[in-house]
Amino acid sequence: MRTLSSLVILIGLSTGGMYSVADSNPMxxxxxxxxxxxxxDRLTHILxxxxxxxxxxxxxxxxxxxFLGLNYCWKFEGGGPDLYSRVAHVINDFRGTMRWSFNPQxxxxxxxxxxxxxxxxxxxxxxxxxxxxxxxEDDRAGSHSxxxxxxxxxxxxxxxxxxxxxxxxxLPNKETSILGDPYEFGIYEVTxxxxxxxxxxxxxxxxxxxxxxxxxxxxxxxxxxFQILKKSEGxxxxxPVDFQGKVDGYPIxxxxxDIHDDAxxxxxxxxxxxxxxxxxxxxxxxxxxxxxxLRKLLLICHWAKDLxxxxxxxxx
Numbered sequence: 001m002r003t004l005s006s007l008v009i010l011i012g013l014s015t016g017g018m019y020s021v022a023d024s025n026p027m028x029x030x031x032x033x034x035x036x037x038x039x040x041d042r043l044t045h046i047l048x049x050x051x052x053x054x055x056x057x058x059x060x061x062x063x064x065x066x067f068l069g070l071n072y073c074w075k076f077e078g079g080g081p082d083l084y085s086r087v088a089h090v091i092n093d094f095r096g097t098m099r100w101s102f103n104p105q106x107x108x109x110x111x112x113x114x115x116x117x118x119x120x121x122x123x124x125x126x127x128x129x130x131x132x133x134x135x136x137e138d139d140r141a142g143s144h145s146x147x148x149x150x151x152x153x154x155x156x157x158x159x160x161x162x163x164x165x166x167x168x169x170x171l172p173n174k175e176t177s178i179l180g181d182p183y184e185f186g187i188y189e190v191t192x193x194x195x196x197x198x199x200x201x202x203x204x205x206x207x208x209x210x211x212x213x214x215x216x217x218x219x220x221x222x223x224x225x226f227q228i229l230k231k232s233e234g235x236x237x238x239x240p241v242d243f244q245g246k247v248d249g250y251p252i253x254x255x256x257x258d259i260h261d262d263a264x265x266x267x268x269x270x271x272x273x274x275x276x277x278x279x280x281x282x283x284x285x286x287x288x289x290x291x292x293x294l295r296k297l298l299l300i301c302h303w304a305k306d307l308x309x310x311x312x313x314x315x316x
Contacts, residue, residue, distance in 0.1 A: 039151035040072055043113075046155055047087070049164040051079035054213060061116060069098060069116035075109065075213055084111050090161035096150050106191075106204065106211040115150070186215025187259040189314040190300055196264040196310040208307045212300065216313075220293035221259060228284045229253075250276045256313060265311040267304070273311070274301040 037058050044055045056073040076083050088102040091113060098115040105111055159165045193199045194206035222240070226232040229250065231243040242258035252273040255263035265273055277297045284290035304311050 035148045036070070036151065039148050039155065040070075042155050043072065043151065043158070044074065046158050046162065046164060047074060047076070050076065050083050050086070050162065052077040061114070069114065071112055071114045073105070073110065073112040075105075075111075081109075086162060087111065087113075087158075090158050093161065094154055094157050096153060098150055100154065106202070106209075109210050110213070187218045187221055187316050188216040188256065188263075190215050191312045191314065192300075192304050192307055192309040193312045194267075194309050196266055196312050199264075199312050201314060206309075208309060210303075210307070210309075212303075214296065216256075216293060216296065218259070219289055220296070221256065223287060223289040224253075224280070224284070224293045225256070228280060228287060228290045250280075252276055259316050261315045263313040263315070265304075265313075267308060267310045270301050270304045270311060274298060274305075277301070 040055075040058055044053055047053045047055075054075050054077060059071045059073075061069040061071060084104060088104075088111070091100055091102040094100055096115075097118070099118050100113065100115050103112045103114060189211070191199070191201075191209065191211045193204075193209050199205050199209075218239075225243060225247070226240065229247050231247065232240075241260060244257075246254040246257075252265060252269055253276050255265070277294045281291070281294055284294065300311055
């Protein structure tokens, strides 16, 4: 298992929008949101007893302050489909006050657990902040308390259902520590694909295809091509999104010339991409951002060679 896409896949289970805890807008009832996150941290801990886990930030369904539910995504590192099946079975058996669902992600590698309120017991279903005007502070606090209590009940049910009560947590793969924030926004999403020519973004081409939970960020891309490989020469734009012409000596990397376009690397070309990155390591040794970009690319190549796949870079 390699790790979820850089742009976290969120499943909308209601007519409301998505609201991420990572958003810059101020969150209402901050203490209640922190309690919710703490309960989800417990859920991550439970899942990590099965296999090392990488979890996405909490996302809430609906519009502040009238949330309808939540969406929690994670991915097992080193765990097969059987682990997701075990979790799905437990989620489907759970009978809470909210409606809970298990949603597998791309190629059945990675999953989301979503919960939506079946009534106004947790968050009012009316997506208008004025709808709370008739509620007292105690009413709203009680709603949030019930919400976190529901997650607590799920966690206790999962511990029993998965048979992991008292088991030690499995630590994450050290290999992924170079990636930084596993859910940072990327301009290139990366998928390991057996058939890059026949690949479409939502459909795997084989049972080994895997979408990674990290990609290349704009800063990494810009630093590598415009600082290290000197594509800034003659470039007038302050924040360029593409460059003209190939980079001499780097034909595979040159395919990443436009952040809005996709780029494919065949299985037979992965070794060549790896060689290009290795050559650049010495040139960029004093540039931390370029080094981070190259380490990501080398890790991607390593995994592609291990799975015998090509690499598909999906642009913005």
